Amino acid sequence: MMTWLLGIWISWLILLVASAQKPFDVVPASQKLNVAASQSFNQRSGLKTECLGSFFKLSVDKSLAFGSRLEFDAINGSQIEALTPRFADKCGFSVASDPWGNTNVYASLLNCFAGNMDDAVFDIDMRVRVLGAKGEQDVFEVEKTCNYDQxxxxxxxxxxxxxxxxxxxxxxxxxALHRPPKLGRSKGSDDQLTSTVSEAITSRFNIWRIMFFTPQQKAMLLVDALKAGYSITTTKSRLVLRSGYDMPETYVETVNGVPMKIISATTYFKKQWSVTMLDTVAACPTGGLVYTDEMITWNFPRINPLMDSSDTKILGMFMGIDGKQIDTAYMAARGYSLTMEDALIVMKLPMGGPDGYYKSHAVNNQYHISYNIEVMLDLLWSDGGTDTTKYKVIFPIKTPLVSGLPQLVDNTDSQLKMFDVLLGPFLYDVEFVNITFSTGVLTVAEATARGVIIEEHRFPNGSKTIRLQVPFSDLFVIKSQVDLIMTVYTLPLVFGFMILPENTPFSYSTSVEVTLHDVVLPTISGKCDTEKFYIQILFGSVGKSFSVLLGKQDLTPERKVEYEVKENGTHMSLAVPFLASDVAFELMYPSSLKARLDVLVQEPANKWNLGDFSLSCNFPMTMTECYSNGSMSALAVKVESVTQLSPRQLTLRDPSCKPKFSNDRFAYFTFNANNCGTSRTFMMG
Incomplete structure (x- = not known):
């Protein structure tokens, strides 16, 4: 039996060594999911794995997701667990994405799901799920073997x-009960997510309890510590303690001005009549950053709570970016430095370096920017010349938010009568989604379809600006007159943006205004025939936005009907009978009447006179008439120069001869030629 097992292990090791020299495979996990045919890593771009010392890194390029949502699962045999934040903290995983959608997954080689053979060969098995907008999934499995025995x-x-x-x-x-490098899968395990117990590789018969120091002592049984969210495991030769930063048994200690989060515990192993205690403590920096406009400085205490002796010697000190150590040549090229200064280890990085990126934020609807970079510090020290400690910090840096208030450049061309504005700059992760005009909100696509010119200008540094062009004649533009000859064109705008991938909205409000001496006032002309005044009003540039007064009365809708008003987009015309109430009488002749029509065009809001016109004409009119039956008629007309005259009170020479008809403007008499004081005159010839 032992020989057979040894043969199996040797065969497995040969396969392991062979597979370690080949690219890992990316395999669809289930036929029930919408997955393409099986593809290897070389055939499927967008996935990359690396073994980086004591941890593993999976990089997922944005091209794999194409804007979809990514989710990750840890796998060991039939056990599959989604990388939720709580599970990741407990089991040794971390997930981080940049604004472009590139995602990095880091996993400790001692994570809960790693296959572990003799603390030297580690199998990492994960699943990448690409979730589409309609619920469809593409699923790819990632397998990697990492060798680490140092x-x-x-x-x-x-x-x-x-x-x-x-x-x-x-x-x-x-x-210790430790896993083999890879467990076989049970049939149908792809369709089930079974809960994973992190103590599966821990011998419960040996670990009795854990004493946490907060710094006060707090004892827990193993099962209670595991339920609380801690991971306490043993491998063939190691004891592993893992904790999230926000666990209640952690505490903060400031060392040389640098705050550090500390987890400290003693694990008690009990067997028969003996008890063995092992101390474990981790101290991780949560601050120490100093910012200037040009430089980021990260201070780390040279002597920290992990160092047990005053005779501690630092044997190695290295810097890294995104989980990878970098050499001195790379540091010099990037302007990085890592030095010891008195009681501190000091790392310096130029602000805005190419290994990091700028990120957009919206705070109280205001645009802000931060610079982000993930650095790594590797230390190796010995205490008293004996035991050594390897210490690794993966430290994401996010600078304080700086206002990135966009600048509006107004390039409006008054001669072309075109609003032309440029807004920016914005970072690559800002998307222009809509714009609010005076008439309402339109998406960018809707505004473009309406004829608005919208352009996005990109620059080599990744920033961009938005250009918007709107003609003065558009309905979005508000027009108002400040006097007779000047027009104010106003374009109120609210630009709507979205920050990706968080989909955080913010807006920028502005109003662009131009004043032009471009008003063409209305012009009025007219003529007469024997019965009417014919008036024409050309609108000019003010359109129909004016009121018309005939005489002293507004041209009401009823009068428009009476005067046969006709109008189009450029002018209006009307015909006013000379006896209409809006006509003024100037002089009365024996056989005609001189009448005048006054026309006034006004801007209604401010009562500005935009134009006036008067037309006087003589209209034929019989004032007296004799009839064959010996009767006569006479017409008296009130002219404007006799303001006090009342036609109703007129009489002939005989006061008893009053008008047969009268009103405010006329008095009409009919009488016998021998009555009412009529005199006769005989003409010779």
Whole structure:
């Protein structure tokens, strides 16, 4: 039996070594999901794995997701667990994305799901799920084997969301249940997500309890610590403690001005009549940053709570970016430095360097910008010349938000009568989504379809500006007259933006205004025939936005009907009978009447006179008439020069001869030629 098992292990090792020299495979996980045919990593771009010392890195390029949502699962045999924040903190995973959609997954080689053979060969098995907008999924499995056997007596990993410490001081009588590098899958396991217990590789018969120091002592049984969210496991030769930064048994200590989060615990191993205690402590920085306009400085205490002796010697000090160590040549090219200064280890990085990126933010609807970069610090030290400690910090840096208030450049051309504005700059992660005009909100596509010219200008540094062009004649433009000859054109705008990938909205409000001496006032002309005044009003540039007065009365809708008003987009015309009430009488002749029509065009809001016109004409009119029956008629007309005259009170020479008809303007008499004081005159010839 032992020979058979040994043969199996040797065969497996040969396959493992062979597979380690080949690219890992990306395989669709289930036929029930919308997955393309099986594709290897070389055939499927967008996925990359790396073994980086004591941890593993999976990089997912934005091209794989194409704007879809990414989710990740940890896999070991039939056990599959989604990388939720709580699970990631407990089991040694971290996930980070940049604004472009590139995602990095870091996993400790001692994570809960890693296959572990002799603390030297580690199998990492994960699943990448690409979720479409309509619920469809593309699923790819990632398998990677990492070799790492250069463990220090104590190793500490400070990742962005958890702290991990492992020590190799396990006594020989403490056994550990550790996983083989890869477990076989049970049939149908792809369709089930089984809950994973992180203590699966821990011998419950040996770990008795854990004493946390907060710094006060707080004891927990193993099962209670695991339920609380801690990971406490043993491997063949190591004890591993892992904690999230926000766990209640962690505490903060400031060391040389740098705040550090600390988890400290003693693990008790009990067997028969003996008890063994192992101390584990991790201290991870949560601050120490100093910013200027040109430089980011990160201070780390040279002597920290993890160092047990005053005779501590730092044996190695290295800098890294995105989980990878970098050499001195790279540091010099980028302008980085890592030095010891008195009680501090000091890392300096130029602000805005190419290894980081700028990110947009919206605070109280205001646009802000931060610079982000993920640095790494690797330290190796010895205490008293004996045991060594490997210490690794993956430290994401996000600078304080700086106002990125966009600038509006007004390039409006009054001669072309075109509003032309430029707004920016914005970063690459800002999307222009809509714009609010005076008439309402339109999407960019709707505004473009309406004839608005919208352009996005991109620059080599990744920033961009938005250009908007709107003609003065558009309905979006508000027009108003400040006097007779000047027009104010106003374009109120609210630009609507979205910050990706968070979909955070913000807006920018402005109003562009131009004043032009471009008013063409209305012009009035007219003529007469024997019965009417014929008036024509050309609108000019003010359109129909004026009122018309005939005489002293407004041209009401009823009068428009009476005067046969006709109008189009350029002018209006009307015909006014000379006896209409709006006509003034100037002089009365024996056989005609001189009448005048006054026309006034006004701007209604301010009562500005835009134009006036008077037309006087003589109209034929019989004032007296004799009839064959010996009767006569006479017409008296009130002219405007006799303001006090009342036609109703007129009489002939005989006061008893009153008008047969009268009103405010006329008095009409009929009488016998021999009555009413009529005199006769005989004409010779």
């Amino acid at each position: 463990w220090a007596p104590r190793e500490i990993l400070c990742n962005r969301n958890y702290m991990e410490v492992s020590v190799n001081r396990l006594p020989g009588d403490i056994t």
